[in-house]
Amino acid sequence: MTKRDKEREGLLENMTSEVETSKRQLESLEKELQDRNSQLQDLRTQLQEQDPDPPHVRRRNSMERYEPNMCVAVGGPAPPVSPAVSELRLVLLGGSTAGKRAAGNTILGTEEFGRQASTLTPTHTSAETQHSESREGEVAGRRVTVVETPDWFCSGLSEKDLRQDVGRCVRLSAPGPHAFLLVIPVEPSEGVERKMLEKMEDMFGEGCWGHTLILFTHAEGMRERSVEELLQTGSQELQQLVEKCGNRCHLVNVKDMPDDTKITQLLEKIEEMVSGNRERFYSSETYQEAEKQLREIERIIQKEREVEERKLREERERREELDKNVQESLKMMEGEIQQHEGEIRRNISITKEKMEGEFNRHMEEKNREMEGLLDTVQKLSRLVEEADEQRSLQS
Incomplete structure (x- = not known):
């Protein structure tokens, strides 16, 4: 193999390696673009999830002004009734074992959120929603929208995930919730009230407390306790939380058949x-x-998607250009190889003819030498015969 052939072979190997590298980069870019598209689709889905009946969501009604009452248990003496509004948007907040789902089902009088959470056991977390969900229904002549949120008070929830789900809750309760319901079991975990107090103000600001009511959840089979008893035996943090909410709290017995009067x-x-x-x-x-x-x-994300698409397009163009160059180089090399093959064939033919000519000349010379030797042998044979004849005659 000549030096030029080695250079061509090295060039071909480099081009092939570059093509393979470009293919891998293109596959990586395509996968990254698919991931970006999936994220964008998730965000679009969140932004497009509006209440099924937007006109109801925007409707407002006049109501008389009342001073807030103290805590009252559901099922106790009814407070002074204000004129009923035609719509209520409620956001349920609480830990993973607070029973938000069961409370939402009880309020709506359906199993829209699933019945798995109705037992309110500390180990029950599988039924908890992973992101905010909205359901609505007709309750006591009102259009009630209930937004159930995941455990925003969990320490394992990242700030990014928290903010994203708060944004989702915003969309589901637009233009804003009439009430935040802090769902707390009658036997809360230690420190849950402090977490709620801190996170509520962090997420919604000090002004959220005027729109917040504490909803104590009580599962069937537990010992009946009044709101007064809960407050008397509760922690100082619970007392603080109740005061922040303007002493508004209710006790709901979450069971299979909700009492419409209590709701x-x-x-x-x-x-x-x-x-x-x-x-x-x-x-x-x-x-x-x-x-x-x-x-x-x-x-x-849209901008990043455009950048990735541009990179992908440029990479494809670069790959096509590289493939084109490789094909042209291969075609050129094939032409040169064919040309070399023709030259080699001609050289072989010339060499063969030359060798055949030399061989023929050599053979002719050898034949002439052999003929000369044969003549000499024949002459010697005749001389020997003549000598033999003369000896015979003399004797």
Whole structure:
């Protein structure tokens, strides 16, 4: 193999290696683009999940102003009833074992959120939603929207995931919830009230407390306890939390067949709280900022997607150009190889003819030498015969 052939072979190997590298880079870019598209689709799904009946969501009704009452257990004496509103948007907040799902089912009088959470046991977490979910129904002549949230108070939840789900909750309760219901079991885990106190103000600001009511959940089979007893035996942190909520709290017995009267009383309590607020529903810069962040995330992802698509397009063009160059080089090398093959064949033919000519000449010379030797042998034979004849005659 000549030096030029070795150079061509090395060039071909380098081009082949570069093509393989480009293919791997292209596959990596395509996979990354698919991941980006999946993230963007998830965000779009969150942004598009509106209440099924938008006109109801935006409807407002006039109500008289009432001063907030003290804590009342569901099933106890009914508070003064304010004029019923036609719509209520409620956001259920609480830990993974608080029974938010069971409370939502009890309020709606259905099993929209599933019945798995109705037992309120400390080990029950499988039924907890992983992101905010919205359901609605007609309850006591009102359109009630219930948004169940995951455990926002969990220390294992990242700030990014928390903000994203707050944004989802914003969309589901737009233009804002009439009430936050802090769902707490009658026997809460240690420190749960402190976590709620800190996280509520962090997420929604100090103004959220005027729209918040504590909902104690009580599963069937547990010893009956009144709200007064709960507050008397509760921790100092619970007392603080109740005071923050304007002493608004209710006790709900979560069971298979909810009592419509008790649920109506709960809604009336919420309406009384709403009518006593200057703002009819909760709205804050935090909510607006959460939605703004969602829009910004979508914009960033869209921009990144465009960048990735541009990179992918450029890589494809580069790959096509490289393939084209490789094909042209291969074609050129094939032409050169064919040319060399022709030259080699001609050289072989010339060499063969030359060797055949030399061989023929050599053979002719050898034949002539052999003929000369044969003549000499024949002459010697005749001389020997003549000598033999002369000896015979002399004798």
